[in-house]
Amino acid sequence: MERHTRSYVQLIKPGITLSNTITAVAGFFLAVSVTHQFSFWTFFGATAGVAFVIASACVANNILDRDIDKHMKRTAARDVARGTISVAYALIFSVLLGLVGFGLLLTLTTVLAFWLGVIAYIWYVAVYGIAKRTTAYSTIIGGVAGSLPPMAGYVAVTGSIDMAAIIVFLILFFWQLPHFYAIAMFRRDDYAKAKLPVWSVRYGMASTKLQIFVSAVLYAAVSALLPLYGYVGVVYSVGAIILAAYWIYKGIALYNKGDDIKWAKTMFGISLLVLMAISGLIAIGGFLP
Secondary structure, X not given: OHHHHHHHHHXXXXXXXXXXXXXXXXXXXXXXHHHOOOOHHHHHHHHHHHHXXXXXXXXXXXXXXXXXXXXXXXXXXXXXXXOOOXXXXXXXXXXXXXXXXXXXXXXXXXXXXXXXXXXXXXXHHHHHHHHHHXXXXXXXXXXXXXXXHHHHHHHHHHOOOOHHHHHHHHHHHHHHHHHHHHHHHHOHHHHHHOOOOOHHHHHOHHHHHHHHHHHHHHHHHHHOHHHHOOOOOHHHHHHHHHHHHXXXXXXXXXXXXXXXXXXXXXXXXXHHHHXXXXXXXXXXXXXOO
């Protein structure tokens, strides 16, 4: 029984579910700072709703990718790929998670937040699911789904999309590109073995490095838009500048050192720090000077 409990938890990809939920919380509190309206039940609905929807999508992804996962060292031990959990049970689990998540969004937040959840779900499971098997642009395509949680958290409060909602979407979108391109570099052999045409497999390491660096610069630019439009204050501005400058500096400093894998892992590690820190800054930035 204990083994199966661990298995089902792993199906929801806890790291992905948690990180995306954190960005939704950031968007929620940014909206609270704009509207000056806080509701515990809206917060609960937005946070838990997004978490359950993402978890459901991750389980569905495990089901659809089970044949691919068997060919990759990183994913070969996943429980659906190994047959530890049957497709039928995994599907039931995914449906139950989805029903809870969408139900919470619809009943405790706003209709718009619910529909953003629907779009993100379909985009991640179906659109991205097809793209990663067919095109090197799959990282860009998949970035759309991963950028919707903070927007959903924001509109759970406001009920409408304004410039702040668009900006938090863009921040997460351009954050994701260096993050996932870096993975594509140091997991290149795995992707090649599974015949997935990610950028590093299709166009090589040098081109992928350039994509990472350019995307980090674009991230820096869009992270500056929240203070430019007056949604946050100096604390956010200073913090965002430091984060972006550090990411870009490390990218430049190690760019021509000759070890592409080490460079990619460094950029990946910094991306995790940036995600946590910028989420915190977004959440509190509107409340501070």
